[in-house]
Amino acid sequence: MDKLVKVRDLIIGDGIPKICVPIIGKTREEVLEVAKSLSDINYDFVEWRVDWLDNPLDLPYITEILKELRSILNNVPILFTFRTAIEGGEEEITKEDYYKLNYGIIISGLVDMIDVELFMGDELVTATIEEAHAHGIKVVVSNHDFERTPAKKEIVNRLQRMQSLGADLPKIAVMPVDKTDVLTLLAATEEMASTYSSTPIITMAMGRNGVISRICGEFFGSAVTFGSASHASAPGQIPANELSNIITKMHEFF
Structure with missing residues (x-):
């Protein structure tokens, strides 16, 4: 099976790893300010x-912001x-509210991909996943430890x-307590990518010990890495421009 995922003009799983940049903000103004600042950043x-x-x-508030983000x-x-919150986020939420929010975003047609946590x-x-696919939206099924x-x-x-379960992009992020844990994550990535996967996968080790996995993960089978813009959304994220430069430089020799 072809291990590629096409989202707009972006093909995940082909060529150099794709860089995802988080947009973080407490207010509409902060969110839009981050989005506007990305014009000078290398990301996908x-x-x-x-x-x-x-x-x-607040679904109406969120959809209005999404309209501006798209613009x-x-x-x-x-x-x-x-x-x-249980997977490192900022808020607790009931399963019912979690599904309602994601469902509302899916049917709005304002996003291209949606994240849903495995342990929900x-x-x-x-x-x-079924609702997202019915609306042409790809799904990242994720787990963060x-x-x-x-x-x-x-x-x-x-x-x-x-x-x-039907994930377009399975994703796992773990916290290593030492370098051996990073090797465990990379070995698992290689086994999944080479033996079991029918889609691109996303893996990373977080924190200082895990930084190397964000740079070299592609050589073990990870198709996406995360780089920060104004603020990091997880420990160990490298500024996106620096991450892009490092990965591009590595590809000059391979």
């Missing part, structure tokens, strides 16, 4: 972390993400489970 798509917003469940970003793909449960994840790095087998199992 954005992730709007709506859980940072001052009222992240500013033109053809740049937008990934919409409400990161729950198979029923919610499957329902979200800010406490530890699971064993290699567990990382691979989680990525396989995401894929089996």
Whole structure:
């Protein structure tokens, strides 16, 4: 199976890893200011972390901001993400509200991709994926462990489970306590990518120990890396321009 995902004019899984930049802001003005500042940054798509917003469940308010974001970003793909507190986000949310928010965003047609967390449960994840696909929206099914790095087998199992549920882009981020944990994450990435995956996958180790995974993840099978613009959305993110320069330089020799 062709391991590519096309979002607007962007093809994920082909060529150099794609760089995603988070958009973070508590107010409409802050969010739009970040979006406008991206004109001088090398990146491929954005992730709007709506859980940072001052009222992240106000669907009419959010959709109005999305309309303005689309105008500013033109053809740049937008990934919409409400990161729950249990997975490192800014807000707690019930499963019912989580689904309602994502459903409302999906039917608005204002985003290109949506993130849904694996541990929200198979029923919610499957329902979200089906609705998103019915509206031509790609789905990142994600899991973030800010406490530890699971064993290699567990990382691979989680990525396989995401894929089996219908994820277009399975994603896992882990917190290493030492360099061995980073090797575990990279080994799991290679096993998944080379043996089991039918889609591009996204993996990373967070924090200082994990920085190298954001740079070299592609050599083990990760198709996307995250670089910061004004603020990082997770520990260990490298400024996007520096990340782009490093990756581009590496590709001069391969």
